[in-house]
Each structure stands twice: as C-alpha cells, then as structure tokens.
Amino acid sequence: MTEFDPLTALTSRLLADDIIRRVDEYESTRRKLKGTGRIVPYISKQQALKELDITDNTLTNWEKHGLRRYKPNYKTSLVYYLIDDISKFIVLSD
Numbered sequence: 001m002t003e004f005d006p007l008t009a010l011t012s013r014l015l016a017d018d019i020i021r022r023v024d025e026y027e028s029t030r031r032k033l034k035g036t037g038r039i040v041p042y043i044s045k046q047q048a049l050k051e052l053d054i055t056d057n058t059l060t061n062w063e064k065h066g067l068r069r070y071k072p073n074y075k076t077s078l079v080y081y082l083i084d085d086i087s088k089f090i091v092l093s094d
Helices: 006-034 045-052 056-064 083-092
Strands: 042-044 080-082
Touching (some): 042 083, 045 083, 080 083
8 A cells, every 4th residue: 555545644644733833832932932132041930930921830730740940059949940841841731
C-alpha cells in the first residue's frame, strides 16, 4: 500500500496542525517574555504574574504539575523561573 487511506491522511494532517499550533504558541510566549530587553534567561515570579496576567494560585498549580522554580543561594524570598520552562509548560498544558 503506497498511499494512505483518507482517515490516516486526515489524522496526520490534524496532528501536524496541532504540532504547528503548539510550536507557534511556544515561540509567541517566548518572544513575549524575552522581548522586554531581559539579559538573563530567568523571569521573577512577580514579572511572570504581571506579564502573563495570571494569579499566584496558577503558578503554584503549575509548580505542582512540574514547573521548576529557582531561588538564589542567598537567603531571600525571591523566586525565579526559566523563561523556556514557562513557555514549554504553557504550550504543553493544553
């Protein structure tokens, strides 16, 4: 069988469209977060809340589902996230 049947072709097209949509969402979120002139690849928790227009509970829920948080070695209450981690998490959470 050299050609795909119509159902296989449709399924393949839908999968490809979904992958393209997710890559576009990832890149869009990544550009939005990095487009602020940021030098380091991290974003503070407060900046993430503001720039993504989400609540603290949303970030806490994402952390429960695998989003990694980063804290400086010195004693502080500051929390940071890798921009790429947030971008991937948003796209994969669909």
